[in-house]
Amino acid sequence: MWRELLPVGRDSGSGGYRRYAWTGADAECRAWFEEQAEARGLVHEVDRNGNQWAWLGDPSQGDAVVTGSHLDSVPDGGAFDGPLGVVSSFAALDELRRRGVQFAKPLGIVNFGDEEGARFGLACVGSRLAGGQLTVEQAHRLTDGDGVTLPRAMEAAGYDPDGIGADPERLARIGAFVELHVEQGRALDLTGDAVGVASAIWPHGRWRFDFRGEANHAGTTRLVDRHDPMLPYAETVLAARREARLAGAVATFGKIAVEPNGVNAIPSLVRGWLDSRAADQEALDRVVGAVESAARDYAAAHGVDLDVVRESFTPVVEFDHALRDELARILGKDTDLTVPVLETGAGHDAGILSTSIPTAMLFVRNPTGVSHSPAEFAAEDDCLAGVHALTDVLEGLAT
Numbered sequence: 001m002w003r004e005l006l007p008v009g010r011d012s013g014s015g016g017y018r019r020y021a022w023t024g025a026d027a028e029c030r031a032w033f034e035e036q037a038e039a040r041g042l043v044h045e046v047d048r049n050g051n052q053w054a055w056l057g058d059p060s061q062g063d064a065v066v067t068g069s070h071l072d073s074v075p076d077g078g079a080f081d082g083p084l085g086v087v088s089s090f091a092a093l094d095e096l097r098r099r100g101v102q103f104a105k106p107l108g109i110v111n112f113g114d115e116e117g118a119r120f121g122l123a124c125v126g127s128r129l130a131g132g133q134l135t136v137e138q139a140h141r142l143t144d145g146d147g148v149t150l151p152r153a154m155e156a157a158g159y160d161p162d163g164i165g166a167d168p169e170r171l172a173r174i175g176a177f178v179e180l181h182v183e184q185g186r187a188l189d190l191t192g193d194a195v196g197v198a199s200a201i202w203p204h205g206r207w208r209f210d211f212r213g214e215a216n217h218a219g220t221t222r223l224v225d226r227h228d229p230m231l232p233y234a235e236t237v238l239a240a241r242r243e244a245r246l247a248g249a250v251a252t253f254g255k256i257a258v259e260p261n262g263v264n265a266i267p268s269l270v271r272g273w274l275d276s277r278a279a280d281q282e283a284l285d286r287v288v289g290a291v292e293s294a295a296r297d298y299a300a301a302h303g304v305d306l307d308v309v310r311e312s313f314t315p316v317v318e319f320d321h322a323l324r325d326e327l328a329r330i331l332g333k334d335t336d337l338t339v340p341v342l343e344t345g346a347g348h349d350a351g352i353l354s355t356s357i358p359t360a361m362l363f364v365r366n367p368t369g370v371s372h373s374p375a376e377f378a379a380e381d382d383c384l385a386g387v388h389a390l391t392d393v394l395e396g397l398a399t
């Protein structure tokens with residue numbers, strides 16, 4: 001499975017993945033998922049929001065146990081973020097069958113659509129739509145860098161966008177959702193464990209900062225006459241770093257758009273996107289509030305206008321305690337080991353779904369902690385440990 005997925009959507013220059021929602025690479029990933037489902041005699045279906053499901057047993061029976069993740073990527077993403085969870089799900093099912101496990105509940109494997117938000121700027125679109133956290137009106141306004149809206153992109157990929165929206169009946173059939181994911185940090189590497197259980201996801205959001213100045217000639221405009229939006233933007237980037245450090249949080253300007261984007265032109269517009277995350281809501285509010293207020297001061301000092309728009313926000317996620325404890329119990333059953341429980345700054349479909357159904361996450365050790373990069377890595381032994389942990393968990397939950 002890993003070998004089949006490796007070349008899909010991989011950029012030959014960067015070596016990173018560009019599997020964006022509703023593109024050709026995404027379609028190849030989806031076709032692969034359907035093949036895996038069919039090869040195992042599972043019933044394959046695509047829900048109204050474009051999420052893919054593979055079922056063993058009849059989900060309408062209810063109390064289903066579901067596992068899975070996503071197959072899309074960030075720009076030049078790594079091989080593991082998302083696919084490790086989906087591949088491990090199919091591998092765990094194979095192992096459950098090898099063990100001769102008799103299931104008392106329906107078992108599902110899911111590939112959530114557009115988890116990374118690389119194309120439309122909003123993460124977890126598939127699970128947010130299903131859970132009702134993204135309304136149909138909001139979804140219709142999502143537009144990619146080429147001006148293509150989400151419904152048109154779905155349509156171009158051969159899917160009917162008319163049915164998108166909350167899908168409570170489908171989610172009500174699920175009794176537990178477990179997502180396995182490569183860790184996006186070094187906590188497990190530091191504790192020396194191959195696998196851990198998630199406790200919480202930090203609240204996080206994305207804010208767009210539009211600095212509007214005045215385009216002019218880079219050679220002939222005197223410095224004192226300029227309204228250069230790049231300057232307050234640059235100062236704001238530094239302020240974000242400073243405020244995040246003070247609050248024990250993280251803040252990143254990782255995406256920027258410049259107009260007219262000419263080497264010899266003072267910009268008229270600098271648009272930067274702030275991603276910030278913190279352990280609790282109060283700390284996050286403090287960081288973003290301080291960055292915005294600093295940005296306003298810098299903009300005013302340069303005679304530049306500033307608009308700040310919050311584009312997305314996800315509150316803190318505390319994973320279901322009972323399910324989390326059940327996972328730790330199942331995984332610790334035959335050993336004296338205590339399974340490490342860790343919090344994370346990364347968002348996941350499991351976090352979105354946690355408001356509707358009991359969800360839990362397993363993390364697989366990432367020796368460098370690097371993620372959202374072609375250098376993202378997990379050792380084969382650790383991936384196999386992840387598959388075995390997931391197998392035990394599914395056996396414990398579905399029998």
Ligand SMILES: [Zn+2]
Nearest residue numbers: 081082115181
């Ligand atoms: Zn992911």
